[in-house]
Amino acid sequence: MQPDDLQLLQWFNQPETREKGYTAIIHKYQQPLYWHIRRLVISHADADDVLQNVLLKVWKGLDSFREESNLYTWLYRIATNESLSFLAKEQRRGGFNLDDEYVNPAMVDKLQAEPYFNEAQIEWKLQSAIQQLPEKQRLVFNMRYFDEMSYQTMSEVLQTSEGALKASYHHAVKKIAEAMKQL
Amino acid sequence: MEEKHYIEQELQVLAPELIGLSSKMPFSIPEAYFTNLADRIKESTDSTLPVGAMGNGRPFSVPDNYFQELSGKIKERTSAIESKSGSPIFSIGIVKWMPYAAAAVLGGIIVYTAFLFNNSSNPSLQMQPAVEYTAMENPVPSHTTLTPDNEVYKAIAQKMKGISDEEMNTYLEETVSSETTEWIPEEMN
Numbered sequence: 500m501q502p503d504d505l506q507l508l509q510w511f512n513q514p515e516t517r518e519k520g521y522t523a524i525i526h527k528y529q530q531p532l533y534w535h536i537r538r539l540v541i542s543h544a545d546a547d548d549v550l551q552n553v554l555l556k557v558w559k560g561l562d563s564f565r566e567e568s569n570l571y572t573w574l575y576r577i578a579t580n581e582s583l584s585f586l587a588k589e590q591r592r593g594g595f596n597l598d599d600e601y602v603n604p605a606m607v608d609k610l611q612a613e614p615y616f617n618e619a620q621i622e623w624k625l626q627s628a629i630q631q632l633p634e635k636q637r638l639v640f641n642m643r644y645f646d647e648m649s650y651q652t653m654s655e656v657l658q659t660s661e662g663a664l665k666a667s668y669h670h671a672v673k674k675i676a677e678a679m680k681q682l
Numbered sequence: 683m684e685e686k687h688y689i690e691q692e693l694q695v696l697a698p699e700l701i702g703l704s705s706k707m708p709f710s711i712p713e714a715y716f717t718n719l720a721d722r723i724k725e726s727t728d729s730t731l732p733v734g735a736m737g738n739g740r741p742f743s744v745p746d747n748y749f750q751e752l753s754g755k756i757k758e759r760t761s762a763i764e765s766k767s768g769s770p771i772f773s774i775g776i777v778k779w780m781p782y783a784a785a786a787v788l789g790g791i792i793v794y795t796a797f798l799f800n801n802s803s804n805p806s807l808q809m810q811p812a813v814e815y816t817a818m819e820n821p822v823p824s825h826t827t828l829t830p831d832n833e834v835y836k837a838i839a840q841k842m843k844g845i846s847d848e849e850m851n852t853y854l855e856e857t858v859s860s861e862t863t864e865w866i867p868e869e870m871n
Contacts, residue, residue: 518724525720533716534707543711554723615710622708645705647685669696676697 628678636671
């Protein structure tokens with residue numbers, strides 16, 4: 500059984516158990532964070548780079564982490580910001596704006612370059628449809644559909660109102676359903 | 683999970699065809715990727731430890747035998763420059779500038795000593811203690827007026843009874859300057 504977040508933070512805050520706490524945090528959250536990043540950046544090499552940056556930032560920033568906020572939410576926020584910054588840099592765009600309707604044309608190409616890509620398989624079809632969404636909707640759909648995140652948690656991670664997130668998710672679902680019919 | 687139930691209800695309304703689709707990720711990852719991840723991250727954090735956790739060791743590394751070979755490399759380069767220019771790299775000898783430096787230091791000492799001496803022999807009024815300054819401003823206490831009825835006057839007159847005017851004048855001429863006598867009331871002068 501995994502130790503709870505409070506226990507992990509207590510270990511991290513004690514110099515003698517600091518490494519143990521950090522390792523336990525990695526073990527507990529590495530997979531959800533990796534998949535969250537991977538769904539956004541697509542390639543494993545990029546996801547690996549971003550995840551390493553995230554975990555280094557966690558190591559450096561955990562001292563200033565306020566325990567009243569949720570560790571899980573905080574980790575997801577860092578992972579999301581790092582992933583979106585990575586994509587913005589890759590596109591040589593100034594930054595990421597959750598309000599924009601920007602669709603990254605490179606995402607479909609990236610997906611098709613994956614080693615086991617098979618457009619006949621339903622999982623790949625779904626992924627292809629997701630990559631045709633604007634980044635904001637792609638992000639919200641992934642967090643809700645795959646990570647099964649509540650709107651409240653999503654709102655904390657993305658610092659956006661629950662109403663706006665619901666609207667984005669609804670748009671995304673409709674678009675994906677439509678795209679799946681075409682594929 | 684409770685949230686999963688809400689998500690399915692939501693999809694039921696929006697797009698029922700998305701319910702039950704495999705949420706399995708089709709992406710591949712290297713074998714044992716998650717097993718080794720923590721170790722790889724720890725290797726990276728070793729060089730980014732917070733200040734409090736750092737020892738006094740230097741975090742930088744140098745190539746093997748760097749210091750052993752350094753003097754040889756420097757010598758090689760200096761001799762190459764020397765042979766190009768045909769003259770030593772450092773043309774300004776210590777002997778040339780030493781007398782000027784000594785003269786400058788000596789001059790400095792003389793000026794500083796003169797300044798100190800000048801200051802100590804003529805202390806300005808501002809630099810004196812406040813008590814002395816007050817004493818100069820009020821040589822005679824303000825409440826003391828030297829009239830023939832005054833106690834102080836009487837005491838002084840008593841003490842000076844046995845002294846003749848001639849002796850007093852001689853004494854005053856010898857000891858008291860003209861400036862000081864201005865303070866002495868007419869009756870005593």
